[in-house]
Amino acid sequence: MKKVIKLLILLSFTIFLFFSIEKQILAQGVIKSDNYEIQMPNLNSGAGIPSSTNFGIDSTIGQTASGLFSSTGYRVKSGFQYIHSIIPFSFSISKLAIAFGTLVPGTPKTDSHTLTVSAGGAGGYQVKAFENNPLKTFNNSSTILDTSCNTSCDEETAGEWTSDSKYGFGFNVSGDDIPGDFTNDGFFRQFADISTSEIPQIVMSSIYVGRSREALITYKVNVSGIQEAGIYTNFITYIAIPTY
Numbered sequence: 001m002k003k004v005i006k007l008l009i010l011l012s013f014t015i016f017l018f019f020s021i022e023k024q025i026l027a028q029g030v031i032k033s034d035n036y037e038i039q040m041p042n043l044n045s046g047a048g049i050p051s052s053t054n055f056g057i058d059s060t061i062g063q064t065a066s067g068l069f070s071s072t073g074y075r076v077k078s079g080f081q082y083i084h085s086i087i088p089f090s091f092s093i094s095k096l097a098i099a100f101g102t103l104v105p106g107t108p109k110t111d112s113h114t115l116t117v118s119a120g121g122a123g124g125y126q127v128k129a130f131e132n133n134p135l136k137t138f139n140n141s142s143t144i145l146d147t148s149c150n151t152s153c154d155e156e157t158a159g160e161w162t163s164d165s166k167y168g169f170g171f172n173v174s175g176d177d178i179p180g181d182f183t184n185d186g187f188f189r190q191f192a193d194i195s196t197s198e199i200p201q202i203v204m205s206s207i208y209v210g211r212s213r214e215a216l217i218t219y220k221v222n223v224s225g226i227q228e229a230g231i232y233t234n235f236i237t238y239i240a241i242p243t244y
Helices: 002-025
Strands: 067-071 074-078 090-093 109-119 125-131 135-137 168-175 201-206 210-222 236-242
Touching (some): 090 236, 109 125, 109 201
Antiparallel strands (some): 067 074, 090 109
């Protein structure tokens, strides 16, 4: 009687293993239980981040609707590769002090620095700029007005500024992702003056992802012979905005 019991237990265990293996073989069919039913299950056969000395790549296999889908007003990043940002957002300025030195009336002076942006958000990025006020002396007794260019320009629209008899302070932008009104290096704008409630204006922007996008900001100042002597300063603020 004891031998029969041992045999029945062994036989029951063998049958259980047989059905367990059969369920794994049929994993692409319908999977059911008392509480759920899964139709056409999909098991990924590869994923992860393969890498070597020269490259790294995210990979997944078996996704049925992965990729970047876009239309007017939206973008959808679908798939495991979009779980993290492809390009982390970063913004840098090559130097933080602009110095014109001693000014000679009717002789324009310039100085420049570079803005660098990397952006991986689906909506790209924007960089906006404004000044706290026009160039002023420390005691506010005298001001260098923002330029009006050769004929006209303002904080929204650049104009040609090549005449040495036109005075003021302004800036030019050249490089990647810049506004179209900066036709060449002779076109300048005023900075938006936050002290008079002017709205910060875009100096770089793109709707695409990008790495190390660079724009050269060139500042220019020119004064007349009746400009009061003194040290003039102001502050320029840049706001870098990623869009997701």
